[in-house]
Amino acid sequence: MHHMKLGLLLGASIVPLTLAVALPAVAQDAPATALEEVIVTGQPAMRNRTEDVVPTLSYDLEYFQRFEPLTVGDALKRVPSVTFLSDVLESDGARLRGLDPAYTKILIDGEEVPGANLDRSFFVDRIPAELIERVEVVRSSSANRSGDAVAGTINIVLRDAAALDGGYLRLGGLAWSDNEYGRYGGTYGAVWGGEALGGRLLVGANVQDRRNPKNKYSIRYDEPGGTVQNTEVQTDVRDGTDYAFNAAYEAEIGGGEFEIAGVFVRTDRYQDEDSIEYRDGIENDANLDLTNDNDLDIRTDNLSIRSRYSREMLGGESTIKLAYANIDDQQYEFEGESEYLRDAIAYPDEDRYTLDSTTTDINDEEWKAALEHRLDLSNGLELEFGLQGNWKTRESLIAETPRIRFNVPNAPAARPAVPAFGPATPVVGGDATIEENRLDPYVMLSGENGAFRWEAGLRYETTETTVTDVDHSGATPVTTVHETDEAELLPSFSLRWALSDDDRITFSAARTVRRPSFNFLSPALLTEEVGDSDFVGNPDLRAEIATGFDLGFERRLGRRGVAGINLFYRDIQDLIEHTNTGAEGDGGPGTFIYTVDNVGDGKVYGLEFDLSTPLDFIGMESTGVFLNYSWLDSEITDFMGDRRFNSQSDYVLNAGFTQDLPTWGAAFGATYRKQGDALSRVLAEEVVTTYGGDLEVFVEKRFGENVIVRLTGSNLLDSSKDEIFDKFASEQDQIARDYDEYEVETENAGPFYQLVMRVAF
16 A cells, blocks of 8 residues: 555656656745855854744754754754753753653754654654755744654754755764774765755755763662672673765646655664673672673664645635655564572583574554645634645564573584574554554634734644454464544644844743554563563553643843753643552462553643854954753652653753864864753662763864865763662562662763765766
């Protein structure tokens, strides 16, 4: 079926493209950005001051480029209120306002993109930073955008066909801090834009190596301040390459404007974890307990294609949109473990060897279509209405091979170099298909009256969900189908009040949703999923509903500077939390079957400050500074009492400067980042995560008009990620603080360097 849909999309796109070639057409009048401004920035680059009524922070590529971020995630580290709960040197799931990534809507060119993660989130480190034109942080919601953006929306705007008049090459070398093979890599890119095929065309390609060589060390106790049970020394090297290709075309056709754009990104990554555990924390051969080799091979393909056609008709402007997005995530995990202390003979005598392997294949595709119309009414009013459709199909297959285990004295004389695994069988809940169909009409009225600009809208989101689960645990597969139908009315309102040419106040209110994670919808029973207890999903879960407000003040500083402060509040109802069914679990007395349900509510609030300005108002026009600080807080009640939303950092700070040296054709700068502690409390486990400060610097030199060489250093303070785990066997033990294990873990990865040359042509 998806092949037919893809054919329809390509057909819908190729027909206007053919017309563009066959018929006389005039290239769009939108001026292309001067190439020198893209490649060689000769003045401090600041945050944009947008004219949007909905509070929006906008950052052009120049704001990030001097620090040479590899991914969109790396770029977002400098944006207010964005935190990450990633490993050192990684920025994957963006946590706007510190909330789980599922509360943040990720768009590419204004369109939704599916993610491979169970919570529907999209890893922003899958998009190379080299593809972007700007990043927008939309703090509130509008009726003409999808309402599943409780924390806000991050819109990744790629370069369009009008972005460049010319081309450039990017060549660079990368160096990491480990001494293993592969510590050096490369980054290569090329982009060209100009007039072609009767319109404007842009094409680009990018290849970059990725590596994260982490060292971890864990100490495990029987309880806090208790006896050391064991220590673990671990290396975790993530090595791979990202490949990206993007293209965009636009032209005037038949009295209207046609545009088609697409991006393809492949993430090819190999993760190699090797660990050694020592009994009682005594790290010598006599106390070597076990060794573990855990390898994960990942290949993830992201494809996004969008097309639109707009023209004046019916007294206004009509727009037709058609888009397709797909993520294909394939993983193979292999784990081999050797045990040495099952008898009195120490290492190197091996007592038992265990092999496991798991394959994961997730394919998530979305089709989107929209018909929209905009009318200019009298007295400065504008009416917009439309119908947007979204059709998602997510197929997942997680399968395991039969475990292979050799026990002494029954082990063979030599373990086979390549284990002969049996056929893989889907795990319980691992063979599932989720279909989600949405049809969302909306209407929005906006206007302007003197110092006031405003918009008010109403969106009605209807969601039909079908969950199909195939259970392979018995002799005959059993198929279970659950269907739900849900609808939500989502009003929104935004106001901008210009107090003067330099000062303005913004206010927004909106109702938004967060749909359940996919693993929560599956009806499969998973044994020992919650400590020693079991878990079963709930296909009848409803979406969480949030009512939110944003109130901000912004002031222009000099010609290009801007400072702002924003207060936000979210009241979230129908929170999805674990609950106890009361039924006995597979482990017998003392274990239970847990599920998830819509229970209780929560509040999220905070204060955001950002400053971005050149110091031209004090005569230092070549110096730029930026500072943003976000204080983040929340309230929620779970089975143990009050807490914050899980893993919400209590603050995030970014500060830095850039200094241009025009006489020398050079520049340098630095940025520092620090985010606060994050606490997570779920059934049977509690985690406190702390990060050290992150320092990045750059030095650049321009040669002539079209060449620039830039050296950057990241993680120069060798920032560590420190975690404290409180682990329990059951909910009752957790409440009574009867520990199963108490663990302290730290990881670091060392500094990372890039030397990059950009050549314009």
